[in-house]
Amino acid sequence: MVFEPLALQQWTHGVWTQQPTQGIECFCFDTRKAKDAFCFLAIPTERDDGHRYVKQAQELGASAAIVEHPIEDCTLPQLVVDNTLKAFQTIAACYRKTLATKIFAITGSCGKTTAKELLTLLLGEDTYKSPGTFNEQLGVAYSLTGIDPKRYSKAVLEVGINHPGEMEILSSLLTPDVAILINVNPVHLENFNSLRHIAEEKLKLLQSATQVRYCPEEWSALAPKDNLRVFPKNSAQPISNGWDLTVDDHHFTIRYPLGDDAAQTFANLLWIALQEGIPPAVLQSRLEQWRPMDNRGAWHINPKTHCRYFVDCYNANPVAFKNSLQQFYREKPTDSPVCYILGSMLELGEKSAFYHTSVTQHLRVNPQDCFVCIGTFAKALQEGILQQGAKPSQIHTFDQTAQARSFIQSLQMPCFYLKGSRFYQLEQLIHGCTA
Numbered sequence: 001m002v003f004e005p006l007a008l009q010q011w012t013h014g015v016w017t018q019q020p021t022q023g024i025e026c027f028c029f030d031t032r033k034a035k036d037a038f039c040f041l042a043i044p045t046e047r048d049d050g051h052r053y054v055k056q057a058q059e060l061g062a063s064a065a066i067v068e069h070p071i072e073d074c075t076l077p078q079l080v081v082d083n084t085l086k087a088f089q090t091i092a093a094c095y096r097k098t099l100a101t102k103i104f105a106i107t108g109s110c111g112k113t114t115a116k117e118l119l120t121l122l123l124g125e126d127t128y129k130s131p132g133t134f135n136e137q138l139g140v141a142y143s144l145t146g147i148d149p150k151r152y153s154k155a156v157l158e159v160g161i162n163h164p165g166e167m168e169i170l171s172s173l174l175t176p177d178v179a180i181l182i183n184v185n186p187v188h189l190e191n192f193n194s195l196r197h198i199a200e201e202k203l204k205l206l207q208s209a210t211q212v213r214y215c216p217e218e219w220s221a222l223a224p225k226d227n228l229r230v231f232p233k234n235s236a237q238p239i240s241n242g243w244d245l246t247v248d249d250h251h252f253t254i255r256y257p258l259g260d261d262a263a264q265t266f267a268n269l270l271w272i273a274l275q276e277g278i279p280p281a282v283l284q285s286r287l288e289q290w291r292p293m294d295n296r297g298a299w300h301i302n303p304k305t306h307c308r309y310f311v312d313c314y315n316a317n318p319v320a321f322k323n324s325l326q327q328f329y330r331e332k333p334t335d336s337p338v339c340y341i342l343g344s345m346l347e348l349g350e351k352s353a354f355y356h357t358s359v360t361q362h363l364r365v366n367p368q369d370c371f372v373c374i375g376t377f378a379k380a381l382q383e384g385i386l387q388q389g390a391k392p393s394q395i396h397t398f399d400q401t402a403q404a405r406s407f408i409q410s411l412q413m414p415c416f417y418l419k420g421s422r423f424y425q426l427e428q429l430i431h432g433c434t435a
Contacts, residue, residue: 001025001148003039003095005064005077011094012066014081020064021077027088027145029138034060040076042067043084043138050084085138092141093173101128101149104156105174107167107205108182109198110320111265112158114296115182118266120156121286122273128152135160140170159205162347163191167201171208179209180272182265184219185319189349196222214272229275234267236260238330247271250280254287257330258297259323295427297327302430308333309416313426316345316419318359324419325362332415337368339413341404341429343420344375353380360384370413371395372404375424401428 002023009016028034029041031053040057042050042065054065058076065071066079066087081087096103104123106115113133120129128151130143135158143157157174161167184199192198199219206213207224215223217230235246242255243263247270254266273283292298295314301307310332312324332338340363348355356377365388373381378397385395398404401424408416408429418426 001150003091003145005079007094008039008066008079008091011091012079012081012087014066014079014087017070017078017080018075019077022063024063027091027142028057028062029142031056031060034062036061037063039063040065041084041088042071043088044068054078089137089141089169089173092144096144096173096175099147099149101147101152102154102178103174103176104154104178104180105159105176105205105209106156106180106182107159107161107202109185109187109202110315110317111182111262112160113314114262114293115180115265115269116156116158117293118290119180119269119272121289122269122278122283123154123156123276124278124286126151126153128155130155130157133158133160136162137166137169140173144173161201162188164197164201167204171205174205174208176205176209177211178214178272179206179212180214181206181216181219181223182268183216183261183319185317186348186351186355187317188347189351190347192349212275214268231268232271234264234271236263236267238263241331245270248274250274252280252284252287254290256290256292257327259326261319261323262327297324299331300430307414307416309418309430311418311427311430313343313418313420313424314422316343316421317348318345318355321345321359321419322362325417328417329364332417336415337366337370337413339370339372339408339411339416341372341408341416341418341420341426342374342381343401343418343424343426344373344377344381346376346421346423352377356380357384357387360388363388365390367391367394369394370411372408373397374401374404374420374426375399401425405429 005020024039025037026035027041028038029043040062042054054071055074064077066084068084070078070080106112116129120127128147134143147155159170181202203223213228215230220230237244241257245252245267247267295311297312300309300311310328357380371385371394382395382397420426
């Protein structure tokens with residue numbers, strides 16, 4: 001696909017310093033990930049200013065740049081606009097209107113990326129997915145402009161928000177054909193005053209859908225009624241190393257020990273795929289290909305010590321903690337002592353300490369276990385673990401991940417569990433392990 005310079009100028013009301021001599025095939029805001037014939041987005045942020053890298057982008061093969069002020073002594077064609085991010089969002093919204101690709105948009109408090117990956121797998125090879133976790137103001141626009149309609153008949157994009165008002169912007173960019181709300185849980189409570197407030201914001205994505213809306217029953221009263229489909233009460237039964245699911249009288253087997261809520265999400269996504277007309281046998285075949293993503297509930301082994309590490313530290317909130325522990329206990333070696341490495345959960349607002357103390361109720365505390373609590377709310381985690389029957393000598397607290405490294409390396413434990421917010425990068429503690 002090629003973005004015509006004249007169309008970009010018309011969409012953004014910008015002015016070219018000079019017309020590009022070659023077509024624009026994609027956009028890039030990080031010169032470390034530059035591709036041929038890309039248009040560089042010079043976006044100012046709190047930490048840096050993309051205008052500093054326009055000349056570098058030219059050296060790396062950029063065909064153009066979108067800037068808020070022209071860079072002197074640079075021969076790269078530059079489209080000058082008032083605001084680079086807003087101009088790029090406008091480009092994405094205008095490009096969206098040209099697409100015949102059926103767009104599925106997924107939002108929720110946790111599990112969006114896993115849901116996106118699974119639904120993409122279920123819908124088939126002609127399905128595009130948003131790269132990585134690109135689900136916010138810049139990421140959604142970037143994901144949209146990456147859709148090649150000649151290659152993809154469907155696209156699955158995840159949508160995330162941190163503040164009130166963001167969903168309206170993202171919904172206007174996407175105007176999805178199908179909108180999916182997978183859950184509403186206590187996250188970003190420093191910016192939202194209640195679970196209902198979070199739900200009201202996320203449901204705005206459903207309001208923008210042009211064809212079908214999917215929603216959990218508990219939030220259906222707040223959802224738009226036109227074309228609303230409430231997830232059915234599918235049957236989900238755990239089995240050895242997996243789950244048996246019954247969805248619309250069709251039986252599926254997941255050969256992966258998910259947590260309870262995650263298994264229900266899998267059932268819901270299977271139901272959506274059935275609604276799209278995909279045969280059950282095909283869906284089961286695609287399920288067999290499912291694998292967990294890095295740092296999201298995957299086991300690692302240290303080849304020297306043979307210690308096993310369950311790593312689920314891409315992000316964390318109370319519900320994700322519960323599901324992660326459920327999965328861990330279904331997989332861990334029986335009667336094996338465990339070192340629990342627990343990072344604090346961020347963005348939980350004024351009830352943060354309460355959530356940290358209460359989440360420990362899902363732990364199974366044994367006398368041989370060790371607990372390493374890291375971060376701002378390490379003391380709250382410690383208090384909860386003590387309430388579950390652990391001795392003070394079993395618990396160790398650290399302010400930062402690096403401070404815990406030498407202590408953890410000194411432990412003679414066969415099994416480790418790592419869970420915490422992305423900020424703490426707990427995976428650094430298992431350097432040298434293999435998946």
